[in-house]
Amino acid sequence: MPVQAATQTLVGRAAELAALRAAVERASSGEAATVVVSGEAGVGKSRLVEELMRTARGDGALVLLGRCVDVGDGELAYAPIAGALRSLAAQVDDDELDAALGPGRAELARLVPDLAGEDGAPGAGPATFGKARLFELLLGALGRLGRRRPVVLVVEDLHWADGSTRDLLRFLVRAAAGERLALIVTYRTDHLHRAHPLRPYLVELRRDGRVECVDLGPFSRAEFAEHVAAILGTTPSPASLDRLLERSDGNAFFTEELLGAAGPGDLPASLRDAMAVHLEGLQPVAQRVVRVLAAAGRRVDHRLLERAAGAPAEELAAGVREALEARVIVPTRDGRGYEFRHALLREAAYAELLPGERQALHGVLARQLEADPEL
Template identity: 40%
Template structure:
């Protein structure tokens, strides 16, 4: 990665803290990764995933989707459970035997709670939310018994209330095995009334929760990224020294954006989305006149429009004779 060494080092430190927390029995450190759309959150998480794989960790990723008001409850954890059931079916069956509420999260086998759509169902048979929380905690511990686990939840700004409650439960519970949790969200989507805004403020009060905000790349990092992109396209598409036509176009485009970014910084505006310089004002053409009339024959008088009809009520009429109503 270019320009993200400090952020990557802070993200990978969560893995070491999870190992120490499992040895001491204290809650593990949780990382909340935030940033604007397109700033590089997913790229940083991929680098963290590669580092975890190299260290022998298991990476379980769950994604939240934008379903507006009809979001599926526990969607990222249902995705994680489906992947675990594919790789370790016997382990999932063993945990489901001790915690039957886990079967509610299995993809394709979700059971509706009694009393919602079945008028004759008994509410007492519906599994409690606390049972689901404990079942997911036990599942992560069982998976971590084979190898340390890195749990990643992406796009938390689209999560429903049940997913946020599940994460709040896992943040405050200790694991007997190394389990690290990283969650990412878009900071530019958190308006004043967004439910995650209040939730993040509450999580930030916990000592084991740390926040990492990704800022736009600096000018030097952008230059290094352009040079690295030029070398990559030169090796793949053409001459490694000069690069191919596509690499040259990409280099020129990046240099142009870099100049715009430098101009924005010199103007005293902070970095971010690069704004194009103002365009010069358009030349306004004079208003079009009436259509040209047909050419007149030599000696033919110019055709004039007929005079407007005269109004019977003119100013020449005496005031006493005007019919006022």
């Protein structure tokens, strides 16, 4: 049975969505709000936040999204902030960008080239500038943008954030108190080992009375039944529903994966098996695409994929299409490449790589990136 596309209806989450919407309403009236959305991988954080972004956009808010990326041991400074600024550049015209960024535009364009003016190359000067300066520039820009309409800044997957991003968010929570800004962050609770820097950080944030927490749990049985029915298009028997609930723990993503690998009567032994079946069901070129992507991280530029996959363009295109149709990968928002549909799929694909294969792929990717850092 093919894996179903994610269903259109949002199952449950009425109270959580209401809390997020209330935060955006407060922000609209000039009282900045911060909401931290937590939950285990696959529980539905991104889906909830997408729903909020959609309704906020519909209500006229400016919605900026930045995602933290898993870069293993390395730290990619300000990756989600750069992402949010890119989404800004894609949504507002040059005049508004100019007005919002003011004199800082050229400086910020050094962090995000998309911000460079129509006539302007990024400003000259040092490639890095002080933290304090960057924070002030961003605060100023968010304040000016908020004069026109409320701003919703979403930072996804904070468990992968670098220290600079954490510092910036901490600064915004305090300094933007009077702005029309709703700051929404998400993080994975199952990803926080004991020494994870996010732990003390979250304790500190929570101590701040202005920060609200929304913790997402698994679906209730009724919600779970609704989710399964939406995926299958039919309602399974109570007995198979029970079995599926036990296996998936009411986790939205696990349920999708388990149902994708087999019908409810014939469940794979574990989620890992389900994901392995999902990945192994692909033809060799599509598998190669998935392997390159797993080694590259969660996303890969199409040109880098072309160079690293070592397959003729037509075969590669067919492989990419197959992986897209199997919903293992999805196009990135900027249209420049692909990413795993879910971080857990990347983890599963990465775990399937043999040690030698892993090394070889990292080597190929590193050589291509060295030859062309733009990728």
